[in-house]
Amino acid sequence: MAGAGAGAAASDELKVLGVWPSPFVIPVRIALTMKGLSYEYVEEDLYNKSALLVGSNPVQKKVPVLLHGGRAINESQIILQYIDELWAGTSLPALLPSDPYERAMARFWAAYIDDKVRAAWVVLVFRYNNKDEWWAEGVARAGEALDTLEGAFRDCSSEGKKPFFGGDGIGFVDLVLGGYLGWFGAVGKIIGRRLIDPARTPLLAAWEDRFRAADVAKGVVPDDVDKVLAYQQALLARLQ
């Protein structure tokens, strides 16, 4: 794609290519809303990818893609940092803190979620039809990751005194973990209890309630569990 030497203006057109339940797309949409930015959302069919998607992300052919002034930015956490850097200022919420060490901690936990929570999520979504010991293993692995994140939340929130990983407001780590909540709800219905178990990880369970209730999450974090489960069934049917 032809790119001008100069950067896209902050006022240039924004477009997000995504699929509505994706844990990687949801954080991007919430971040844009937090920054007060309007954007065009394009729902993709991952089994029939648009020419725009394939052209914008030829290496990975994945969502989310952020198109800004016609140029493509790929990879969820990279997009979040792009948004945070371009739309920064005292009147705008910051996704990452300004202190270098705190930024490193936020990146660490975001990377941890992308490693451990993602691995469990892949099993929970794609091995569901088998409902075998591998699926139960997925539930167990999710639980272990959440145990660790409970400790992380305690550290990030000054022993639970702050509402979010980002402190007073939603931040980078909140967005990355929050992207999974739609799927956590679906898994919760299958196993008959919340995946983020208040008895096991009380701080995280309270965090989940707060994140879901946030205005910026409305309409983007899926709260219709049956709709998510139906999406999963359709996905698995296509993989047969």
Add this chain to the structure above:
Amino acid sequence: MAGAAKSGHQLQLLDFWVSPFGQRCRIALDEKGLPYEYLEQDLANKSELLLRSNPVHKKIPVLLHAGRPVCESLIILHYLDEAFPSSAPLLPAGDAYARAQARFWADYVDKKVYECGTRLWKLKGEPQAQAVAEMLDILRTLDGALGDGREFFGGAAFGLADVALAPFTSWFHAYERFGGFSVEEECPRLAAWAKRCAQRPSVAKNVTPPEKVYDFICGLKKRFGIE
């Protein structure tokens, strides 16, 4: 390293001699002219300091800055840029799109090269052939990203994506031998880029010579009983 003087910056690096991830950090520290204390770790018998500094993953590299740990090599690179802003930057200031591109390629290297490379030397038969095919695809993609006329991934300046990949250039030789291909033939731009990197003192000093990497892998294969 006995007698290493602690710097005024109080930087220490917990590392393992042949680790390409650790070498990224060493290259960055040298590019930025930041003195540090190198602390070689015994990964078979992990030190209290390592376990305390990285309790979640128990892995190297770990950067300690005035005793505070930063883990994960790409996170360490970002931290060095941000904590020492007057030093030579790895990411271009003021160009969010260029920064996103650099991060994309560093992330691509991180996700693809080491894991595929490990399968390439560890496996045999059909799974190895698949790993070879994937590695060629990865290297060709990186070759394409360099394009023609670009000195480094970001343009004229040696940056984040270059530092992320540079240590792996030593592993190319091993991949070539086990995989039966030539990087020079398949990816001439990548081969030329590797030569340019090798000329930088930070890379020449910190990257393990290719023959030593090959011997190291042969040693691992013996230990795992692979032949």
